[in-house]
Amino acid sequence: MIRQAQVEAQKATQEFQRAVEILRAAKETIALAEERLLEEDSRQFDSAWQEMLNHATQRVMEAEQARTRSEAEHRKTAANYNSCISHMRQLEKKLKRSINKSRPYFELKAKYYLQLEQLKRHVDEHQAKLVVAKAEYRTALSNLESISEEIHAQRRSLAMGTREQGVGAEGDGGNDDIVNFKMESDGLSMVSVSIDEEARQSQ
Known part of the structure; x- marks a missing residue:
């Protein structure tokens, strides 16, 4: 209640000061206009000048x-504020013993509230850092997956390009041996056939 009365009194004071400034500026405007009118004897007091x-x-x-209104409001709010202050002091004097007993509680409450605000600020900071760390971790995992896929692709391309012969596979040299073997066996059979024919003729 005292805080509200103080705010209202301050607001009324500002309004009063603003009204005083406006009044001063308006009076200066009239004074300047009258001064210029008196200086210029040849100037006629026309309707435009009268309107201004x-x-x-x-x-x-x-x-x-x-x-006038702001001054009255300022007086009213100032009186209300002073009344609240007077009432607060009466209560403070009347309840001094209770206030002294409860003072450590409120001091401790203020202390813990300050610590709580500091802890909350630290938690918010750590949460922000955690969000950044998670984003960096996801990026690192994505990069590792890309690198792993590239390595597997390179291994597959190398395995398909330089494939070795399996067990039992025959090379070009083996084919030549088979051809020679067939030719040699064919030559032996031809010799045996000619020997048989000569034996039959001699008989």
Whole structure:
């Protein structure tokens, strides 16, 4: 309640100061206009000049009314604030013993509240760092998967390009041996056939 009364009093003070400034500026405008009119003897007091003065005079009247209202509001809020302060001091004097007993509690509460705010700030900082670390971890895993896939692809391409002969496979040299073997066996059979024919003729 005291805090609210203090805020209202400060607001009323600001409004009063603003109204005083507006009133001062409006009065200066009229004073300058009257001074210029008096300096220029040849200037005629035409309708435009009259309208400008009327407008400035109206602003002065409105500023005075605003100042009066803000001054009354300021007095009212200041009185309310002073009344709250007086009541608070009476209560403080009346409840001094209870206040002294409860003071350590409120001091401890303020201390723990401050520590709690600090811990909360640390938790928020660690959570932000954790989010960044998780993002970096996901990026690292993705990079490792890409590297692993590239390595497997290279191994597959190498295995298909330089494939070795399996067990029992025959090379070009083996084919030549088979051809020679067939030719040699064919030559032996031809010799045996000619020997048989000569034996039959001699008989």
